[in-house]
Amino acid sequence: xxxxxxxxxxxxxxxxxxxxxxxxxxxPLTEHVIEVISDSGEGAQRCGQALGSIAARMxxxxxxxxxxxxxxxxxxxxxxxxxxxxxxxGSRRITNGGDQADLVVAFNEQVLxxxxxxxxxxxxxxxxxxxxxREDRDPAIAASYTETHDQLAAAGxxxxxxxxxxxxxxxxxxxxxxxxxxxxxxxxxxYSLELQLARDQIAFAFRKKEEEVVKSNRKLLxxxxxxxxxxxxxxxxxxxVRATQPQIVVNGxxxxxxxxxxxxxxxxxxxxxxxxxxxxxxxxxxxxxxxGVVHQAEDEIAACCFAIGASYAGKCAVTITxxxxxxxxxxxIGLAVMGEIPLVVVNVQRGGPSxxxxxxxxxxxxxxxxxxxxxxxxxxxxxxxxxxxxxxxVITARxxxxxxxxxxxxxxxxxxxxxxxxxxxxxxxxxxxxxxxxQSALSERAQPYGWDAATGLAxxxxxxxxxxxxxxxxxxxxxxSHVAYDPESNEEGIRxxxxxxxxxxxTLRMPPVFGGEAGDLLIVGWxxxxxxxxxxxxxxxxxxxxxxxxxxxxxxxxxxxxxEVLHRFGKVMTIENNWCDRLEDEVIDDTNRRYSAVATLLRxxxxxxxxxxxxxxxxxxxxxxxxxxxxxxxEKERQRT
Amino acid sequence: xxxxxxxxxxxxxxxxxxxEDYAGGVPRWCTGCGDxxxxxxxxxxxxDEALRPEKTVFVSGIGCSSRFPHYMGTYxxxxxxxxxxxxxxGIKMARPDLHVFVNTGDGxxxxxxxxxxxxxxxxxxxxxxxxxxxQIYGLTKMQASPTSPKGLRSNTTPRGxxxxxxxxxxxxxxxxxxxxxxxxxxxxxxxxxxxxxxAFHHKGFSFVRIIxxxxxxxxxxxxxxxxxxxxxxxxTHERGMQVxxxxxxxxxxxxxxxxxxxxxxxxxxxxxxxxxxxxxxxNADVPRYEDxxxxxxxxxxxxxxxxxEAEFDKFTVxxxxxxxxTGPAA
Numbered sequence: 001x002x003x004x005x006x007x008x009x010x011x012x013x014x015x016x017x018x019x020x021x022x023x024x025x026x027x028p029l030t031e032h033v034i035e036v037i038s039d040s041g042e043g044a045q046r047c048g049q050a051l052g053s054i055a056a057r058m059x060x061x062x063x064x065x066x067x068x069x070x071x072x073x074x075x076x077x078x079x080x081x082x083x084x085x086x087x088x089x090g091s092r093r094i095t096n097g098g099d100q101a102d103l104v105v106a107f108n109e110q111v112l113x114x115x116x117x118x119x120x121x122x123x124x125x126x127x128x129x130x131x132x133x134r135e136d137r138d139p140a141i142a143a144s145y146t147e148t149h150d151q152l153a154a155a156g157x158x159x160x161x162x163x164x165x166x167x168x169x170x171x172x173x174x175x176x177x178x179x180x181x182x183x184x185x186x187x188x189x190x191y192s193l194e195l196q197l198a199r200d201q202i203a204f205a206f207r208k209k210e211e212e213v214v215k216s217n218r219k220l221l222x223x224x225x226x227x228x229x230x231x232x233x234x235x236x237x238x239x240x241v242r243a244t245q246p247q248i249v250v251n252g253x254x255x256x257x258x259x260x261x262x263x264x265x266x267x268x269x270x271x272x273x274x275x276x277x278x279x280x281x282x283x284x285x286x287x288x289x290x291x292g293v294v295h296q297a298e299d300e301i302a303a304c305c306f307a308i309g310a311s312y313a314g315k316c317a318v319t320i321t322x323x324x325x326x327x328x329x330x331x332x333i334g335l336a337v338m339g340e341i342p343l344v345v346v347n348v349q350r351g352g353p354s355x356x357x358x359x360x361x362x363x364x365x366x367x368x369x370x371x372x373x374x375x376x377x378x379x380x381x382x383x384x385x386x387x388x389x390x391x392x393x394v395i396t397a398r399x400x401x402x403x404x405x406x407x408x409x410x411x412x413x414x415x416x417x418x419x420x421x422x423x424x425x426x427x428x429x430x431x432x433x434x435x436x437x438x439q440s441a442l443s444e445r446a447q448p449y450g451w452d453a454a455t456g457l458a459x460x461x462x463x464x465x466x467x468x469x470x471x472x473x474x475x476x477x478x479x480x481s482h483v484a485y486d487p488e489s490n491e492e493g494i495r496x497x498x499x500x501x502x503x504x505x506x507t508l509r510m511p512p513v514f515g516g517e518a519g520d521l522l523i524v525g526w527x528x529x530x531x532x533x534x535x536x537x538x539x540x541x542x543x544x545x546x547x548x549x550x551x552x553x554x555x556x557x558x559x560x561x562x563x564e565v566l567h568r569f570g571k572v573m574t575i576e577n578n579w580c581d582r583l584e585d586e587v588i589d590d591t592n593r594r595y596s597a598v599a600t601l602l603r604x605x606x607x608x609x610x611x612x613x614x615x616x617x618x619x620x621x622x623x624x625x626x627x628x629x630x631x632x633x634x635e636k637e638r639q640r641t
Numbered sequence: 642x643x644x645x646x647x648x649x650x651x652x653x654x655x656x657x658x659x660x661e662d663y664a665g666g667v668p669r670w671c672t673g674c675g676d677x678x679x680x681x682x683x684x685x686x687x688x689d690e691a692l693r694p695e696k697t698v699f700v701s702g703i704g705c706s707s708r709f710p711h712y713m714g715t716y717x718x719x720x721x722x723x724x725x726x727x728x729x730x731g732i733k734m735a736r737p738d739l740h741v742f743v744n745t746g747d748g749x750x751x752x753x754x755x756x757x758x759x760x761x762x763x764x765x766x767x768x769x770x771x772x773x774x775x776q777i778y779g780l781t782k783m784q785a786s787p788t789s790p791k792g793l794r795s796n797t798t799p800r801g802x803x804x805x806x807x808x809x810x811x812x813x814x815x816x817x818x819x820x821x822x823x824x825x826x827x828x829x830x831x832x833x834x835x836x837x838x839x840a841f842h843h844k845g846f847s848f849v850r851i852i853x854x855x856x857x858x859x860x861x862x863x864x865x866x867x868x869x870x871x872x873x874x875x876x877t878h879e880r881g882m883q884v885x886x887x888x889x890x891x892x893x894x895x896x897x898x899x900x901x902x903x904x905x906x907x908x909x910x911x912x913x914x915x916x917x918x919x920x921x922x923x924n925a926d927v928p929r930y931e932d933x934x935x936x937x938x939x940x941x942x943x944x945x946x947x948x949x950e951a952e953f954d955k956f957t958v959x960x961x962x963x964x965x966x967t968g969p970a971a
Contacts, residue, residue, distance in 0.1 A: 057958045195895045216882065222820040247958040254956070261949050266940065267735055290948035293734060298760035302727035305720070309731025312718060313698070313739060335721050425957050428949060430942045437736075462741055463716040463732070471665065471710045471717030482666065482709065 024235045026192060031090030032238060033098045033122075034191075036183060037115060038107035039076045040083035043180030048085020049420065050205055051187050054197045055087070056249045056422040059093035059240035062087065062150075063122040063531070064251075065620065066418040068359045069117075077141070082111035086120075089191065091239050095386070095531025097419065099624035102126055103190070107164070107182050108133060109148040115153070124156045127235070128186065130179075131161035157520055160232065162186075167227055171219050181217045185224025192237040195225055201543055246425040251417030252278040252390040255423075256346060259394030260318055261290055262426070264433030266343070267317035269295040269306035274358040276322040276348035300325040304332035308341055308471030312472065313432040313463050316342040316401045318394070323352045323365055326372075334373035337497065339472045340449070340458065342401035342408075344394065349413040349527075351618050361415035363527050363577040366597035369409045370556045376494050378406040378501045381556040382471075385530040388423035389553070390416060395432045402434060404500045405460050409464040411555075413577070415528035415620040448472070449493070456499030505557035513565060515541055515548030521634055522533040522569035523549040524600055524610070525576065529621055533575055535625035545634055555601065563606040571637050573611040574599040575629070577621055580612045663687040663694060665714045676705060676773055676854030680712055682834040683742070683771075686841060687715070689853065697740040699923060700729040702749035705780050706773030706853075723754030726761040726770070730930075733766045737931050737958035740841075741768040747788040748778050751807055752832050755787075762816040764930040765846045772809055773847065775855040778863065783858040787939030790862070809850045810910035814903065816947050820845035820927040822906065823920045826852040828867055832875070832918055839882070839920055845927055852916065870894070876919025918964065 039046035045066060052064040065086040074081035088098040100122040106112035106129045133145035153159050168175035168182050181202065188198045202217045204595065250258065257279045260268055268287065270280045284294040298322055299302035307317040321329065326347045336343045349365045351357025356364075356592055371380045380400055384393040390412055397408040439462070448461045448470040456480075461468035470481040476493060478484040484493075513522075514534050525533045530551045537549045550565060552558065566572050580596040581588045595603065599612035613629050615621055663684050670676045687697065696713040702706035703722035710717025716739075720728050729743045750758050750772050761770070777795065778784040784797040788809065792801040813822050819909040825836040833851065840847035854863055866872045870891050876898040877884055885894065894915055898905060900923040909917045938944060 053958070073664070101646065137938060243958065243960050246960065248953060248956045249958055258952060260953060261945070264940075267731065269731065286948070289951070290945045291936050291938040293934045295934070298756055299729065301724060302757050302760070305724040305727035306718075306731035306734070309700070309718070309728035309733075310735035311726070311731070315730040317735070331721055332724065339718075341722075391737075413869055414912045415944035422958060428946050430946075432946060433942055463698050463736065464695055469694050469714055469716050471666075471699075471713070471719055473711070473717075473719040474721055475719070494767055563749050 008182045024233065026237050029236050029238050031088065031094065031098075032090070032103060032191070033101045034087045034089065034187065035067065035084060035104045035115065035120070036060050036087075036180075036187075037082045037084035037104065037111045038180070039081055039111065039160075039518060040074060042083070042107050044084030044105075044179060044183075046205065047180040047184045047187075048087050050184050050198070050201050051144030051487070052085075052087045053249050054188065054193050054201050055089045055191070055203075055238075056247060057197050057238075058193055059242045060238055061090040061092050062249070062420065062422055063094040063097055063421040065088055065097040066078065067606045068418075077108045077110040079110055079114035079117065082114045084111075089238050091241070094421070096533060096623060097620055099622045104128070105187070106130065107179070109145050111268060112152075113148055121157075124158065126158045126160070127152065128160045128162050128165045128183075132163060132165050162227075165230060167223060167620050168220060171223055172216050177218070178220050180222035184225035184228070185221040185226075186228040186232075187609045188221070189225045189228035190232065190234070190236060192235060195222070196444040197241070198225075205356075206228075210366050213472045247422040248425050249420055249422045250387065251397065251418050251420045252384070252387050252412055253348065253418070254282050255387050256320070256348075256384075256410075256412060257283040257286070259391040261286065261292070261430070262391070262432045263395045263398040264315065265318050265398055266292050266315050267307060267310035268292065268320065269297050269303040269310070269317065271297050271300045271303045271325060272324045273300070273322045275350055276325070276346065277412045278417065279320050279346070279348070300328035301332055304329040304345070306345055308332060308336050309430070311343050312339070312341050315435050316344060316398050318344040318346060318398075322348050322350050322358075323443065324355065326365060326368065330373045333379065334375065334377045335474045336377055336407045337373065337377040338474050340405040340460070340497065341472075342460070344401050344408050345395045346394070346412065346415050351413060352614070357618045359414065361413050361528065361577060361620055362577070362616060362618065363411075363413055363529070363597065365411065366526070366555060367600065369411060370601070375524045376498065378498050378503060379407045379409060379556070380404070380501070381411065381555075382554055383411040383527040383552070384416060385424070385527055385551055386551060387416060387419065387421040391423075398434060400504065402429035404457065404504055406500055406504075411527060413528050415577070421483065437464070438462055439464045442468040447477045448481045449477065449496075451480065451492070451496035453481065454499075455503035456496035457503065458496075481587070501557045505560065508554050508557065508559035510559045510561040510565065511551055511553060513548050513550050515518070516546065518568040519548050520570045520637065521545075521547045521630065522545065522566060522572045523630060524552065524572060524574045524598060524602065525549065526552045526555060526578075529577060532621050532623040532626055535623035536630055538636075539623075539627050540630055545631070547630055547634060552598065557599065557610070558601070562602070563608065566602070566606050566608045567611070571611065571633070572602070572608055573633055574602065575615055575621070575626060576612065576614045576616055577614050578617065650719065657691060660684050660687060660688050663692075663714045664712065665717070666711045668712045669708065670705060671693035671857045673854065673856035674705070675851070675855070676709065676831060678775060678827040678833060679851055679853065680773060682830065682837050683713075685834055686838055687836070690841065692740055692945050696738065697742070698732055699742045699744060700725050700732065701744040702746070702754060703780070703857075704746035704749045704778070705775075706744050707749060709773075714831060721747055723752070723914060724757065725749065726754060726757040729768050730761065730766050733768055733931050734934065737767075737935065743768055743770040745770065745772055747772065747774045747776060747786045747809070751787040751809055751812075759812075759816050762813055762846055762848065763818045765818045765820050765927050766930050767844050767846070768841045769837070769841065769847045770849065772850045773853045774809060775853045776806070776849050776856065777858045779855050779858055787951065795858075808910065808913075811907060813848050814907050814910050814922060818927050819848075819903075819922060820924045821847035821920075822910070822922045823847070823849045824852070824918055826866070826873070826915075826916065826918055827854055828862075828863075829873070829888070829892070829918065830886060832882065835882055836920065839923075843923060844925060845929055872915045873916040874912070874917045876907075876921065878920070879896055881920040882925070
């Protein structure tokens with residue numbers, strides 16, 4: 001309990017105050033981080049997601065993060081069992097989950113204590129705690145509740161004990177399952193959200209259930225709202241800019257699936273794996289509506305080969321996986337590279353190596369993506385950095401795959417998979433879609449690998465095209481796709497497959513530098529860390545620090561011009577959610593330090609002495625952490641010069 | 642003749658090809674290799690069925706058998722070890738209009754690709770699978786395979802293989818949705834051709850195990866069956882294979898077997914001596930995965946757009962004015 005007793009500000013816990021509705025002062029806020037946590041199965045996740053959607057409809061910036069226990073059925077009331085959602089609401093666009101929570105709703109004191117110990121709560125923050133445990137029949141539970149309550153109150157948290165379940169008892173048969181909507185109602189009152197939007201949201205969330213379910217949930221919602229209006233002594237408002245454009249509110253995995261729908265791809269082959277699978281859940285439900293097929297293969301290798309077969313004979317196909325599955329697909333990916341078969345591989349990264357952290361965030365697969373598969377197997381690596389990016393990346397990946405006859409890997413990670421963030425509803429474009437399968441006759445002289453000397457590109461021959469008959473092979477081959485072991489043919493094939501990456505690179509634009517065009521320090525990142533990095537950079541720039549950031553979407557090939565940007569800054573450091581050796585460790589020095597993934601790539605590519613900072617805590621990197629890290633780096637560099 | 646118009650149009654375009662039109666590269670198999678007999682039968686089948694070379698794909702994995710597609714004049718896909726079946730499934734899913742053949746060996750299918758094999762039987766996609774079973778790894782120079790007889794001395798079993806061989810027929814017949822299983826030997830061309838033709842005509846996953854001689858590594862292993870026709874059991878039936886008079890004179894050991902009888906097929910499959918040759922099982926009623934999964938919708942951009950916009954609607958947060966009338970998820 002050190003973390004609690006160490007807190008200085010001991011305030012008196014404010015008890016519930018009865019004040020007539022409408023008389024409470026409303027405190028305006030620019031943003032707030034809210035957590036709703038429970039044992040798993042009690043509905044805190046649904047409550048948090050609904051809150052996010054309602055706030056998005058109000059026009060607020062929103063980022064929601066799932067809080068997931070490590071086990072499927074953790075014991076009830078356990079420290080590690082917290083399940084729920086973090087919702088960060090703001091007046092402006094929100095790009096990440098933020099630092100510590102400002103307000104927490106907890107269904108029992110143990111899950112709450114778990115979050116306190118994980119240092120996820122702001123000192124002195126507001127806690128709304130289910131009070132039923134105080135009178136629990138089990139004296140041990142009642143004692144544990146009282147003890148925790150008193151300690152937290154003594155540590156300065158603003159605790160409100162709320163009889164959530166008791167209030168729901170008169171409304172529904174199973175109050176344990178219904179109180180999440182009661183809590184949603186309370187939060188709507190607390191944050192001055194329109195109750196009608198919440199009613200609509202409930203109708204949407206339970207659209208597949210009977211009318212009765214919607215009705216009883218609305219009753220709970222309204223009861224929670226009224227209870228908070230009547231009993232809580234505080235109320236907030238986060239002013240929102242009313243959206244003028246329709247927005248889409250989805251998580252990253254759903255955005256990936258929507259991207260697959262929009263790309264015109266027709267076959268998605270997959271094998272269940274966390275955290276990628278929810279993409280396929282959603283896609284399985286809807287892909288057939290646009291004529292697509294989700295094939296759940298017998299294993300990861302089969303999923304990749306199925307996609308390769310479908311791609312070889314028709315439109316580009318996609319396979320979706322996470323770390324371990326990605327490792328299994330490597331040989332098949334090499335075949336697609338060798339045969340020059342377009343293929344999109346989505347890797348929603350998780351913690352590794354081996355089984356690692358299945359539900360947690362990490363960016364550990366970049367180098368495996370770039371250099372995986374034996375031999376020289378050039379492929380395109382893209383990384384989505386926002387929820388919106390998940391959608392568009394897939395469309396772009398399909399286009400590149402079919403234009404260059406290459407494997408395109410799209411990296412996402414667990415920090416994009418489940419968070420939700422609104423983005424402008426995309427305007428459909430026919431150019432997103434794959435063209436129809438070419439069945440026209442080929443010239444009799446045409447060669448299946450008629451490599452262009454400058455770009456390495458060759459026209460793809462599709463089964464069904466007269467005169468195009470050839471045997472595609474994973475063996476070294478010549479332009480006619482004949483097996484060729486001679487030195488010249490081998491080099492020629494490898495050279496042309498490599499040239500395609502360079503040709504693609506000529507078409508890439510540099511991403512914009514966030515902040516100033518030059519300065520003391522440039523932070524380079526990729527993937528899901530963009531929001532946190534830019535938030536930290538913005539804070540530091542507001543304090544006068546000359547720091548900027550660059551976020552890469554194409555990792556292989558990298559756009560031209562990176563080196564030039566790097567040279568405009570005194571120092572360059574990458575920030576990544578993967579491992580790099582720490583110089584504090586006694587045996588680590590310049591000669592043996594293992595750098596983070598993008599740092600390794602940038603050092604090799606630019607010969608700039610790129611430093612790196614990383615964390616592998618399985619969690620999204622927090623902007624507050626980065627603020628401190630970058631400030632320390634700037635300080636250290638200042639002392640050195 | 643009362644033919645649909647589309648069929649008449651197809652007939653207008655009907656083409657005839659010679660055997661050479663289906664031939665690709667010069668086979669590099671060893672002299673006397675049983676694969677050559679399979680190639681001859683398949684070339685004949687393509688000609689007799691007038692398959693359009695551009696509409697036909699041979700898919701293989703790795704091994705001596707898997708060089709097969711290189712020797713065809715059709716489209717071919719010579720992939721990676723053990724994965725011919727999932728590749729072929731992807732091809733069939735994307736392009737049901739193509740004729741899909743798979744050439745695989747006892748190592749490719751029954752060892753490294755065994756998981757795919759079982760599931761391919763379950764999917765029952767329309768393709769003809771030829772298992773070139775020579776009971777040895779040939780390309781990697783004589784290692785025991787899962788179908789090698791117990792006691793076989795090889796480079797990896799110098800004191801003799803200690804395990805009983807896996808029986809590809811009983812395994813296949815044990816899998817749910819099995820729809821066609823047959824066995825052929827490379828040295829009876831008439832039966833080999835007839836069985837492959839029957840497999841081709843079956844709409845579903847047709848699995849043909851072909852006992853195939855390897856003159857390089859196991860030159861004599863099938864000699865007892867080769868030299869004694871009594872040790873071959875021809876399975877005949879009016880709905881199965883019929884045997885010519887000439888063949889019947891040599892192979893007198895025959896048995897009438899109805900390919901609809903799965904229990905009986907399993908009993909026959911379990912026998913190695915005499916070696917059954919013919920169609921063990923056929924069931925045309927097993928549904929095909931590609932038929933179940935294909936919506937049959939013409940994917941026009943308008944169709945895709947309509948589906949996509951409907952999904953966007955589910956997740957759209959409309960600006961306040963527009964929302965009041967319709968609600969968020971109308």
